[in-house]
Amino acid sequence: MNISIKPLPLLILLAMIVVACNTKPVSVEKHAKRVIKGLYTYGPEMKSFTDCEEGNEYWVADSAKTLELAYSNFNFEKPYEPVYIEVECNVIKSDSLMVSADFDSTMVVTKLLKISKEIPDGPCN
Structure with missing residues (x-):
């Protein structure tokens, strides 16, 4: 009895094993909810947030709809007036096809904890 092993299926199986072993698990911490504090600016073409502690700037998506x-309840005369906020949120990679690509x-705001016209002393000022 002559047993011959075909090399192509063996190579495919070996490649699948190598690829499966080299993939990194997706980090759950990256998308975990967290509380973040900073300055929020809103207007017709811009919804941005600056983290006071780290200085990072984010596009804002208001999933909580609050x-x-x-912000509009403050009745500012001009748009883009910064306010201090504390929110529960997730931080995700921006969509490259939208304005947020900048x-x-x-x-992504999931819960508004605090909003104030008064910007506290410290890194936000």
Whole structure:
């Protein structure tokens, strides 16, 4: 009895094993909710946030639908007036096909904790 092993299926199986062993697991921490504090600016063409502690700038997506409403309740005469906010959010990579592409990351607000015209002393000022 002559057993011959075909090299092509063996190479494919070997390649699948190598690829499976080299893939890195997706980090859950990257998309974990966190509380973040900083300055929020809103207007017709811009929704941005600057993290006071780290200085990072984010595009803002308001999934809670409360941040934009609370901002508009201040009745500013001009758009783009910064306010201090504390929010619960997720930070994700920005979509390259939208305006948010100018920002590396998008902050998806899930809960508004605090909003104030008064900007506290410290790194935000």
